[in-house]
Amino acid sequence: MLDAQTLSMIGKGIIETLYMVIVSTVCAYAIGLPIGLILVITDKNGIRPCPIISKVLGFIVNLLRSVPFVILMISVTPLTRKIVGTTLGTSATIVPLVIASAPYIARLVESSIKEVDAGIIEAARAMGTGTFKLIYKVLIPEAKPSLIIGGAIAITTILGYSAMSGFIGGGGLGDIAVRYGYYRSETEILLVTVAVLIIIVQGFQELGMRLAKHCDKRS
Amino acid sequence: MDTNEPIISIRGVTKIFNTKESEVDALIDINLDIYQGEIYGIIGQSGAGKSTLVRCMNFLERPTKGSVIFDGQNLADLSLKELLKVRQSIGMIFQQFNLLMQRTVLKNVCYPLEIAGVPKKEAKQRAIELLEMVGLSDKINAYPSQLSGGQKQRVAIARAIATKPKVLLCDEATSALDPMTTRSILELLKDINRKFGITIVIITHEMNVIESICDKVAILDNGRVVEVGKVEEVFVNPKSEAGKRLVFKTDEQFSEFGSEKVYRIVFDGQSAFEPIISNMVAKFKAPVNILFANTKNIGGKAFGQMLIQLPEDRILSKQMLRYLEERSVKYEEVTQDA
Numbered sequence: 288m289l290d291a292q293t294l295s296m297i298g299k300g301i302i303e304t305l306y307m308v309i310v311s312t313v314c315a316y317a318i319g320l321p322i323g324l325i326l327v328i329t330d331k332n333g334i335r336p337c338p339i340i341s342k343v344l345g346f347i348v349n350l351l352r353s354v355p356f357v358i359l360m361i362s363v364t365p366l367t368r369k370i371v372g373t374t375l376g377t378s379a380t381i382v383p384l385v386i387a388s389a390p391y392i393a394r395l396v397e398s399s400i401k402e403v404d405a406g407i408i409e410a411a412r413a414m415g416t417g418t419f420k421l422i423y424k425v426l427i428p429e430a431k432p433s434l435i436i437g438g439a440i441a442i443t444t445i446l447g448y449s450a451m452s453g454f455i456g457g458g459g460l461g462d463i464a465v466r467y468g469y470y471r472s473e474t475e476i477l478l479v480t481v482a483v484l485i486i487i488v489q490g491f492q493e494l495g496m497r498l499a500k501h502c503d504k505r506s
Numbered sequence: 507m508d509t510n511e512p513i514i515s516i517r518g519v520t521k522i523f524n525t526k527e528s529e530v531d532a533l534i535d536i537n538l539d540i541y542q543g544e545i546y547g548i549i550g551q552s553g554a555g556k557s558t559l560v561r562c563m564n565f566l567e568r569p570t571k572g573s574v575i576f577d578g579q580n581l582a583d584l585s586l587k588e589l590l591k592v593r594q595s596i597g598m599i600f601q602q603f604n605l606l607m608q609r610t611v612l613k614n615v616c617y618p619l620e621i622a623g624v625p626k627k628e629a630k631q632r633a634i635e636l637l638e639m640v641g642l643s644d645k646i647n648a649y650p651s652q653l654s655g656g657q658k659q660r661v662a663i664a665r666a667i668a669t670k671p672k673v674l675l676c677d678e679a680t681s682a683l684d685p686m687t688t689r690s691i692l693e694l695l696k697d698i699n700r701k702f703g704i705t706i707v708i709i710t711h712e713m714n715v716i717e718s719i720c721d722k723v724a725i726l727d728n729g730r731v732v733e734v735g736k737v738e739e740v741f742v743n744p745k746s747e748a749g750k751r752l753v754f755k756t757d758e759q760f761s762e763f764g765s766e767k768v769y770r771i772v773f774d775g776q777s778a779f780e781p782i783i784s785n786m787v788a789k790f791k792a793p794v795n796i797l798f799a800n801t802k803n804i805g806g807k808a809f810g811q812m813l814i815q816l817p818e819d820r821i822l823s824k825q826m827l828r829y830l831e832e833r834s835v836k837y838e839e840v841t842q843d844a
Contacts, residue, residue: 404607409566410600414597416590424617505649
């Protein structure tokens with residue numbers, strides 16, 4: 288059953304999955320990180336309180352987070368077609384993945400940044416630190432270990448989403464699991480893809496935890 | 507600069523915090539003048555508004571009413587950019603040290619210099635010098651979590667004076683430290699004050715901190731300044747209720763002075779107000795070191811307490827104690843931690 292052809296198909300699936308997940312995570316962070324920072328800073332107890340921005344942004348984030356991924360995936364197809372030109376394949380899947388995970392990342396970033404000791408922020412402000420420098424010289428470096436753990440959590444969640452996209456022809460391991468495991472009942476291939484997914488998730492998780500521990504100078 | 511102009515002048519400062527249920531008056535009509543080169547203590551019990559007051563001095567808290575004049579500039583008139591610039595000339599240290607935990611000691615001291623736009627090489631050079639001055643040149647590559655409390659505060663002090671500020675604000679800077687470390691930190695602050703002429707403002711709830719290094723003191727009680735004056739004067743003769751509470755509170759922190767035997771003499775009104783100690787010194791022709799004294803003459807009787815250090819000679823010191831006994835002066839030995 289697991290002949291060379293199947294193996295190469297699974298190999299291709301792994302590469303597709305990693306491509307989807309990594310590109311989506313990077314793009315989602317590019318959007319989610321600034322949103323998370325804005326949420327913290329404009330909060331009523333933040334450095335530059337601005338209730339309107341924080342409430343509107345918070346509402347949009349909650350709205351997007353409450354739409355189940357399967358539904359979101361289908362409902363953004365017009366947008367996907369506009370951006371990628373097609374609704375099928377790995378590149379097309381990146382669009383819903385980013386839209387679904389960016390708000391999630393924003394919340395993760397928000398909670399990581401909020402962990403930074405208020406006293407440290409106060410000391411930095413007392414030394415004449417402006418908002419921008421406070422963000423990239425204090426908030427992000429001080430929250431780095433927590434941000435890395437958040438990143439590991441985000442990447443595994445995105446991996447889960449990416450597998451779901453197999454149902455609408457998204458490519459990658461999820462696609463293989465759906466086509467062979469579900470429609471053709473080829474249990475063996477299903478099990479192999481599941482095993483590979485578990486290994487990838489564990490790998491990311493372990494990597495994230497080790498990296499976070501390595502760069503945390505608090506202990 | 508005209509030395510008659512205060513470096514920090516606080517005029518009618520009131521700060522009201524709005525909470526959900528009510529308004530809290532943290533500070534009420536505060537007026538203070540702090541002059542260049544002074545070590546100025548602000549003492550009060552927790553909740554008196556000390557921390558809010560010190561934060562008004564660098565506008566970490568904006569007063570609800572009144573003005574804060576720093577070095578001739580009204581802080582309320584400054585743009586945000588100008589305010590950030592002014593903050594670079596006001597150093598601040600804290601009870602919890604507030605060091606950047608993910609930066610090395612050296613990088614912590616470099617931080618304010620980075621913010622001030624000092625070139626990297628120059629900043630590093632200055633940080634190394636400062637760390638040498640506070641006695642931590644062997645820890646430059648350590649992280650704050652590897653340091654003791656006293657060492658952390660030394661780093662914080664080096665960091666706070668890196669940009670050569672005119673004023674150093676100390677918010678309960680020794681409250682998290684043991685008495686020995688407190689003393690060494692206070693000595694360091696005194697040193698800095700003398701060497702660089704930096705004005706130091708000290709916020710504390712501990713009278714011994716004020717006594718050991720401050721020139722002037724303001725007593726804060728329930729958001730109001732109830733007493734201001736030279737430390738000796740306020741200490742000998744506190745006029746306000748809050749002042750009396752703080753001064754007459756007996757505590758054991760004086761026991762760390764010196765290495766010889768220290769005695770606490772209590773004047774409880776039993777003995778006449780005569781110069782007992784100087785008579786004793788004259789009689790035995792031996793020096794007595796007065797470490798601390800707080801006595802009052804009430805109706806010709808002596809009230810208060812005094813800490814003295816007797817000569818090392820045991821026979822002589824015994825005779826001296828007998829002399830005190832004869833004059834019905836109560837004394838007790840203050841235990842030493844050595």
